[in-house]
Amino acid sequence: MPSSAYTRWTELRDEELTVSNVQDVLQGIQDDLWVSAACIDRLVDDVTLQRVILEVGLERTQPALERVKNLLPNESAKGEETSTEALTEYFRELPVDARLCYVRGVLLERLDRLNTFVEICKELSVMPAEEEEKETVDEDPEWEDDPWAETGAGLATPRTTTIPSPITLSDFLTTDLSQSAFILAIHQCIGSLRALFYRHETRLWPHRFTILEHIPAYASPTDYHFLLPSCDSLTNFEQRYDSNEWRSEKDVSELPIVHNAIQDFDTTLAVIDPTPLLPVPEAQADAIDAESLSKWYQKRVDDIIEATGMIDIVLTLIQHGASQNVPHLDELGEDLSLLSRLVYDAPRGHEPDEDWTLTRWRAMDPPAIIHAYLAHSTSLSLPHDIAHLVMPYLFVLEARAERSGNPDPELPARLLHQYILQTPLGMVISIFEASKPTLPAAQRIIKQDDDMVRLALACLYGSDSLNEWATMSGIFECLPVWEIPADDNEEDAAEMTISSLGAFVTPSTSRPQATPSELLVFFNPLPLFSLSRALDILDVHLESGEIFSRWSVPAPLGWFLRSSNNAAEQRAWANRMARRAGGSDDELATQEDWQWLLEDMLKLAGETKIKGAFGLLPRDEIVRIYFSGLLSTGKFEVAKNLLRSSPQLNFDGEILEDICLACSHEFYDNASSGNYKFGEMKLAYECLDIPPLSDRLIKEKEFIEATSRLSSFNIMSRPGIPISPIEIRLTKDRLSLVSRVLSSNMDAYKHTEVILDLVYKLGFRDDIVAEVKTLAMLADTALQAEDFERAYETSQRMIDTVLNLRATLMGMDDPKVREASEVCWVACFQLGRQPEFDDVDKKLLLLGRAIEICPPDRLYDVLTAWRHLEKEELGYRQERLETNHNGAVKSVQSKNTKSLPTTTASSLQARLRDFHMPSPPLLSTPDARALASKTFNTVAANFPFSVGHRGRSQFSQLSQGDERSRSGSRRRPDSDDVQTQASRVFSKGIGWLIGAEEDL
Structure with a gap:
């Protein structure tokens, strides 16, 4: 085999490979193991080219496969057990065939994956x-x-x-199938994932739950429903997925016996299979039971809601699971269905949407869930929302209670009623409108008429609203009309029920206000006739409430129940209505407005069998309260016009006077200033002009004028604070006010008539005693100011007044005479014994009047003062006579005798005849001085007003031995005080009087 062929293959780059050059190069290499290994090593992303490479590699492993196959009996080829030792021994003798068998298994696996990849791409x-x-x-x-x-x-x-594709062909061929499934799940390649499961179900089955967890939580379960686990109803275990492997029968190289023999021969052949790119999570190879499936679905629901809050997604998931026979999902599906209605169907507010979770839903009680459904409902949408959101929820609760073995048919109605009782009237009215008896029963929210009446009564009487009368009347109009005949017993029972209802709603320390829920408990046991009676009363109360609101004195509807047996409460509200109406922002300006108010107040008295808001008050009392309220606004012209034109204002003269006087007193007491030319004092004065003048009215008007006069003198209540009108009225001794005027105003004593007029208007017009006391105060004030002439003139007027009184009442037995006489003689005694008063004649006259008027037990004191004054005067005259003419003594005596008026002298003589006293030596005892001092102090203490002590002025103090004329120079005693002089004069005066009587 030429080495150039190996070199050419290794130097041939992937992008240079083609179908032709792959076949050309590999066909020139005779080493089957090298060629098949080269086909495993070379990976490209071109499907066609990769397929050719795999097919070439499989073709080179075919001879070795045939040899191994011949070693196996036919039964083994079919998967039956056989001995592994012979095959292992063969592989030891011919190791190339062992490696070729292993390579063939890898090539077949990759070819299957290649075919799967093609289908994955088609799904994309x-x-x-x-x-x-x-x-x-x-x-x-x-x-x-x-x-x-x-x-x-x-x-x-x-x-x-x-x-x-989210994964390349080369990666797909070498990566663990579970990792490829994870990648497809993450990218939501659901079709591709389905194809992968369909062709490789055996390999992916243990990782099915992990693959599902990699699908995004927001993906719709309908897209990957084929992956969701289902339950076999027969076995109560999980069902496997439908699958169709690429090859129904395994190749010989894939048989377990061959794998085992290869492993026994050479364990290093296992490294030919590439390592997965990612760690494979824990697998679940066995099918789980139904309970585990249910728990998995519930956990999946919680995870999705926590991650996304998309209730529709989890609802679809649960619905699918329930359709696949997974148990315990029905109640969860109900909760999710109801929660989805709350999230997607309930009205939403302007604020951001709340985060709803299944845990939060399950922690809420039914009333809270109902309020959540209807939190953003309007009065227009509320009936629809109750019917489509709340009622299904209530029916589910009823069904669950029945399934649990504790049926509660009243549960839906009870929870609905509880919500209605806690809802504002503006919302509740729409519920009552959707429950009218004229509507079909299926459409009504509140099904029963009696329930509707009880709820309405509880809502209305339990509300503290003051401005929703139109709404309350609207609720009343939705209620049924009953014509229920009743006997006397039922009527009595109904009346007792209403009376007890008034007591029930009366606030107490333990319950400040009866709530609608508490009122419903009261109304629940009432029979239909009592409910009908309560509706009649409610009609009257609503009309009364509208009248109260019209005149700016609204009262909650429960007040009408509380005051139904309380006349004092009704009277207080009538006064409030009469006064608040005129003082409100919409002040009544015309006579027609006031006439309207009167008619409404009389209407509240009630003329039917059902008493109105003022049903306990007589009509004439209501009229008086109304007229008092009118006068309190100061609209006296309107009051006069109504007195002439309104037939309801038909007062007796005395009653009208009483009303006007009471209103005048109210204005007076509230006045901040005593000046009756403006402000509330002016209203107090003018209010008395409405009825015809009478003595009482004149007296009250004069008192107001006196108050105004007193205020003008700037009398102080406390330092820097002028006296108020209310303090003047509350002063018990009003003459003390005159005393304060005289003491606080230096020149006030000079205006005798003004002061006397003030006294008359203070309520002493016909009181002679008060007049005498006032004159005494004026004389004393003049004395304090050393205005002796004015003091003497005032004293003379006082003396004349007392003498006239004595002559009129004939003696001293009358208490007024005694009191006036006491004041008069003390005042005369004070001025008559005043050392700085130079006019001896006048002083002797005053002391003579004191002797004439004083009581017998005081005569000694006055006579002592007189005697002292006479002796001093005689001594003075003696000095003058000796200096001028020796015979002038008789003239001086004659003049001295004439110094007393005839009337005074005769009176003195008369009193001295009856005056039995000790001899002159007794009067000159050492105790005379103390006795005179004591007598003076006693007399001064009997003055009904304060008489201040006045010391000597600097102009009256003279050194010892100085003399003065009658106009200002008279010898003074050395160091004797006034009381010593008075005692000395008193002792000598009595003796002089006795001696003068003898000379005469």
């Missing part, structure tokens, strides 16, 4: 999409014989496009 040839669409659309049997159609080969054969 597809029709272009546009051609496929054109063929589908344009193909019409009526135009098969179209004469205008062009003919030609191109039109008869559609064009196809070949997808490049």
